[in-house]
Amino acid sequence: MSLAIETEGLGRDYGDVRALDALDLEVPRGAVVGLLGPNGAGKTTAMLCLATLLSPTRGGARIFGHDVVRERAAVRRRLGLLFQETSVDGLLTAEENLLFAARLAGLGGRLARAAVSETIERIGLGPRARRPARELSGGWRRLLDIARATLHQPDLLILDEPTVGLDPEHRDTIWTLLDAQRRSHGTTVLFSTHYLTEAEPADRVVLLAQGRVVADDTPSALSAELGDEIAEIEGPGAERLARALRGLGSARAVLRTGRGFRVGITGERQPVVELAGRAPGIDRFALRPTSLEDVYFARTQDAGELAAW
């Protein structure tokens, strides 16, 4: 199998703080992989190590077979990077920002100008290309950032929260552009996000918690582990009902949330609905399909707390 990303025990400390413990990851070429996890899980640290901007404290990583420490220049030639904060120079126009990025990527003269023109067309920046970037809205600045990251047709895109803070329309535009990029050039995409629905179409999801991988599979396989459906239970009698569902044998997983419980259900739903209908102290009971958000809660919840169930 031809790998775009390969890490072995990749870890990074900041002084005595262990931000990334040991990341083992294999991403095939052309795959779209979501890196999920709570704040402080080590997602950004992992991405910066893969992008050659941070040196690992332990372990190692290879991008298209190139070592991220010893062959930095070779790795960087294959990369397109998007950071959490938008990297756009407000004093330059959108077009000048792209030209700057093209030259940084090593494109010179006519090649750089052609790449900029093509990118402006592809992203739909046309009417805004000659405006100072500081006059663009947050959404357009992020689109400009995406344009910058994809301008040189990289083989691997590393995107740290590409849609953070954007409205649904801009988020949709960005994912459409990234999908087109992947289809036209076979670009491998590694992204992080807190919008878990954005990770549903990914080929694979890697869930980090406290610097370690706690789940790594396709979104559907991860969701299936929790059950066919999720019962959301709220109210003073929620805990008693959750225990009763477990006793019924329908519950595959029980998650405690801020407002009550989520119970992963398998098998027939009728006995579950009847039991919930008879249970006292229930303010809200709803059954819905399992989502990545449930997986997120299940895998990042304190292990001791889950064991108590």
Place this chain on the structure above:
Amino acid sequence: MSGWSAVYGIVARDLTRSTRQTSRLLGGVARPFMWLLLVGTGFNAITRLESGLPYPAFVFPGIVTMAALFGGALTAISTVYDREFGMLRLMLASPAGIPAVLAGRAIAAALVGMLQGGIVLAFAPLVLDLAPWRWPPAACALAAVTAMSAMLGLLIAARLRSVENFAGIINVVLFPLLFLSGALYPTVGLPPALLVLARANPVTYAVDLLRHALGQPAERAFAVDLAVVIGTTVAAFVVTAVLFDPEQRFIGRGRGDATPAAAPHRGSRP
């Protein structure tokens, strides 16, 4: 080739930015003229120099140095802004690497210093009698001085974490370098301790180099001045490349989970 493209890109970007920050550019040119007008004419009334030069003529090479030093160094120090606001990591993530990034920043800063110093230099005929053949060596000396100023600015920026202390850099670093350089008064009359500092100050040799180029009496040999200015430039480039920490942006001051403060746990997990 990628390195040259990156250097060119960085220079083009910095120059474009400079031309759009007109107040900063004008301020950089106005400062030396104010000194020339206020200090030059004011001290002319009370100062009698051994060389017999009128004070405005004596102080002129120092004022040109001031324009070059402030223009070059402050443009280079603005690297800290780029580090703070995320543009530096774009450059550092490029295949070109740190030397190309530093070279691009240094060339751009030197060109800004050259522009500001050149505007001041163009007014030389107003305060001193300058033979036409003196212009080319004066321009070359100015280029050497601005290159050194740019590299000194990058050296300062190499370990500077935030933009909060920009005014402090001007007051604590640039003005003392200028005052102890013989730009405003001859260093020969200084007390021994200050004389040692003046001799260790590379700007002293920059001012003296410009005196040579402008045909004024100088304190040291031309070769010494040129060697110190070029040597300082090269040494500053090497030291900056060593000191420049590409990870600095991500440690301590960054946001998100790349910072120790935000990291969730200490030591190994069981």
